[in-house]
Amino acid sequence: MRIGLNSKNDWKALVPVLNRYPLSEVIIHGRTAAQMFKGEIDNGIFEEFSKQLNSPVCYNGNIFSLEQFQTLTEKFPLINRWLLGRGLISNPLLIKEIKTGVKTSENEIRSALELLHGRLFQINSMRLSGSSHILNKMKPYWEYFAATFPERKKGLKKILKSATLETYQQAVNEFFRN
Ligand SMILES: Cc1cc2nc3c(=O)[nH]c(=O)nc-3n(C[C@H](O)[C@H](O)[C@H](O)COP(=O)(O)O)c2cc1C
Known part of the structure; x- marks a missing residue:
């Protein structure tokens, strides 16, 4: 409360x-x-x-x-x-950091986020019908996913501007690869 x-x-x-x-x-x-x-x-x-x-x-x-x-x-x-809420969406390994007292690397966070994103995308694709519903559900998460990578502004913009599932997926892949 x-x-x-x-x-x-x-x-x-x-x-x-x-x-x-x-x-x-x-x-x-x-x-x-x-x-x-x-x-x-x-x-x-x-x-x-x-x-x-x-x-x-x-x-x-x-x-x-x-x-x-x-x-x-x-x-x-x-x-x-x-x-923990938003902190875990930004860094799914934060619980591990807290339990071990050891910080995780940016690469580890990126891999964990890619897995989390993939799972959320899969679940939302099954629950929702139509690309705009799925995109509207996924895009707000990016405020948190992108928090660790402030230098990837262009990549984030591309994700938020995407209008189809294909361009969205492509922009997401680029974001995680760069
Ligand atoms: C994407 C998102 C979804 C949430 N969904 C719920 C919810 O379904 N029920 C709830 O009680 N709180 C929900 N919350 C609030 C969180 O449980 C938490 O109270 C809030 O994010 C503050 O914690 P934080 O500062 O660690 O993010 C949600 C928060 C976020 C960011």
């Missing part, structure tokens, strides 16, 4: 409600819903909120690198549940 809809104080009214139930976990993202992904995560509120809950708490939000994860584990030594 977010800490509120529009106000950073909304969570306070929810504490007694959440504490009334034997929840296996409460996942907290320290932004309001209205913020979407804009602005900073409010770690102070995360801490205050999590301390008032009886259920186990999971931290969520903006974990994009091993270093960020390590900073958060130092800040919140009692938290042992972490949910």
